[in-house]
Amino acid sequence: MVVAAVLASGLLLAGPALRRRYPVAWWLLCGFPVVAFRVVHTWRPLMAGCGLAVSRRPALTVVSGLVGKGAPPPQPRVPRRGLIRPTAGGFVLLVRLLPGQVPEHFVKAAPAMAENWQVHAVRVTSWKPGIVRIVASAADPLTDPRIPKQRGPGHLLRVTVGALETGAAWVVDLRRIPHWLIVGATRSGKSTLINALVAGLAPQAVALVGIDCKGGMELSLYEPRLSALATNREQAVRLLAALVDLTLDRMTLCRVARVRNIWGLADKERPVPVVVIVDEIAELFLVASRSEKDEAHAAGTALIRLAQLGAALGVFLVVAGQRVGSDLGPGVTALRAQLGGRVCHRVADPGTAEMALGDLNPDALKAAQAIAPEQAGTAVLASGDGWERARSHLITEAEAEAVAAEYAHLTPVLSELHVEAL
Incomplete structure (x- = not known):
C-alpha cells in the first residue's frame, strides 16, 4: 500500500508535465485506468438510460411478482461488453447486440456515451453481424496532431499525410484506393493536403504529372519533380490524351x-507508376464558347478513361477542386463515380459536399458540413470502407520547394508526356 501510495503521488505531481511531453504515456498510466473504471461502473445504468436494456420478463409478470411476493424486480438485460482495450489516445471495445437491436441504436447513443464517460468523442461502427465496435477518443487528436516523420521512400504509392481522429496515422495508399477526389474552399486545407501527398511521393520511384489550369500557381512549386505540367486547358487536353495513349x-x-x-x-x-494530380477541376469543365465546350468534353472523356483503366496499368488520379457540382456537366458526375477515395474539407456550398460524400455515407456528409472555418486542415475522408475525420500535415511553400529540389534527380523522363512536344 505504501508503494502504491508513493507511485500514485508521483503520478499526480508529474502528471501535467507528463501529459504535455508524453501524452501517450500519460494516457496509458493515468487517463485510461480512470476512464475504464468509469465505463465499467456506469455501463448498466447508461444502457438502461439510452433505451438499450431489455427486461428479463414481460411487464405484467414483473408487476404481478412485485404485488404478490414483494420481490425486487429483476435486473434488465444489457448488451454484453467485451474487453476494454486502450489505444494511443482512447480505447476500443466490442459489444454484442441483444435480440431486436441494430447498430443504429448505438450510433444514436454515442453522444450520451461520450458525455457519461467524459471523453471527447465516441464513434460506433458495425464490426460483424450482431456486434458493434465502439471507439472512444479521450481528447481531440486533430487539435495538435503528432505525425511521425517518414524516413526514406517507404512503401511504393503509400504516404502518411496526416492524423486521423482516432490518433492513428492518416495514410493514403494508392495501391488500395487508386483514385481520389479532394474538395475544399479557399484556406480550408486542400492545398496543404496535396502538398503533403506530393511531398510523400517525391522520394518514391514514381512519375508525378501535374494539371493546374490556374497558370500553374499551385503545382509549379513541384515543377522540378514533375515529369510533365500543363498550365492551361489546351495543354491539359493534349497531356490527358497522351496519358490515355500511354495507358493503352x-x-x-x-x-x-x-x-x-x-x-x-x-x-x-514494369513501367514506372504515374500519379496525375489535377488541381481545380472546374477550370477544365467550365465553358464560355463552342471551342471551349469541345475542349472540356475531351478533357472529361480522357479523365474518365484514365479512371476506368488506370488502376491496373499504374496510372492514378488525384482530382481536387474548390467547387465540384453537377452543374459543371455530366462528365463530372461520371468521373466522380470512378473516384473511390473522397476527402471533403470545409466547403462554401452544400452541393460540393454532397457531390463528394453524399453517395457514400450520409453521416460523413453531416460531419463535413459541421467543419468550422477555424478548423483549417480538418477534413472528412470516406471510401467504401467507411469514413473518418482527419487533419493533414502542414507543408509550407518553402518546404514544398525544398522537397522538389531534393528529389529532382528522381524525376522519370517520359518524353511522350512533355507538353511542348505534344
Missing part, C-alpha cells in the same frame, strides 16, 4: 505478357 500501350504490354496488371510483370519490365 501498357495494356498491350500486359496482354503480351499474359498478366492482368503491371504488378504481374517482372521488375525490369
Whole structure:
C-alpha cells in the first residue's frame, strides 16, 4: 500500500508535465485506468438510460411478482461488453447486440456515451453481424496532431499525410484506393493536403504529372519533380490524351505478357507508376464558347478513361477542386463515380459536399458540413470502407520547394508526356 501510495503521488505531481511531453504515456498510466473504471461502473445504468436494456420478463409478470411476493424486480438485460482495450489516445471495445437491436441504436447513443464517460468523442461502427465496435477518443487528436516523420521512400504509392481522429496515422495508399477526389474552399486545407501527398511521393520511384489550369500557381512549386505540367486547358487536353495513349500501350504490354496488371510483370519490365494530380477541376469543365465546350468534353472523356483503366496499368488520379457540382456537366458526375477515395474539407456550398460524400455515407456528409472555418486542415475522408475525420500535415511553400529540389534527380523522363512536344 505504501508503494502504491508513493507511485500514485508521483503520478499526480508529474502528471501535467507528463501529459504535455508524453501524452501517450500519460494516457496509458493515468487517463485510461480512470476512464475504464468509469465505463465499467456506469455501463448498466447508461444502457438502461439510452433505451438499450431489455427486461428479463414481460411487464405484467414483473408487476404481478412485485404485488404478490414483494420481490425486487429483476435486473434488465444489457448488451454484453467485451474487453476494454486502450489505444494511443482512447480505447476500443466490442459489444454484442441483444435480440431486436441494430447498430443504429448505438450510433444514436454515442453522444450520451461520450458525455457519461467524459471523453471527447465516441464513434460506433458495425464490426460483424450482431456486434458493434465502439471507439472512444479521450481528447481531440486533430487539435495538435503528432505525425511521425517518414524516413526514406517507404512503401511504393503509400504516404502518411496526416492524423486521423482516432490518433492513428492518416495514410493514403494508392495501391488500395487508386483514385481520389479532394474538395475544399479557399484556406480550408486542400492545398496543404496535396502538398503533403506530393511531398510523400517525391522520394518514391514514381512519375508525378501535374494539371493546374490556374497558370500553374499551385503545382509549379513541384515543377522540378514533375515529369510533365500543363498550365492551361489546351495543354491539359493534349497531356490527358497522351496519358490515355500511354495507358493503352501498357495494356498491350500486359496482354503480351499474359498478366492482368503491371504488378504481374517482372521488375525490369514494369513501367514506372504515374500519379496525375489535377488541381481545380472546374477550370477544365467550365465553358464560355463552342471551342471551349469541345475542349472540356475531351478533357472529361480522357479523365474518365484514365479512371476506368488506370488502376491496373499504374496510372492514378488525384482530382481536387474548390467547387465540384453537377452543374459543371455530366462528365463530372461520371468521373466522380470512378473516384473511390473522397476527402471533403470545409466547403462554401452544400452541393460540393454532397457531390463528394453524399453517395457514400450520409453521416460523413453531416460531419463535413459541421467543419468550422477555424478548423483549417480538418477534413472528412470516406471510401467504401467507411469514413473518418482527419487533419493533414502542414507543408509550407518553402518546404514544398525544398522537397522538389531534393528529389529532382528522381524525376522519370517520359518524353511522350512533355507538353511542348505534344
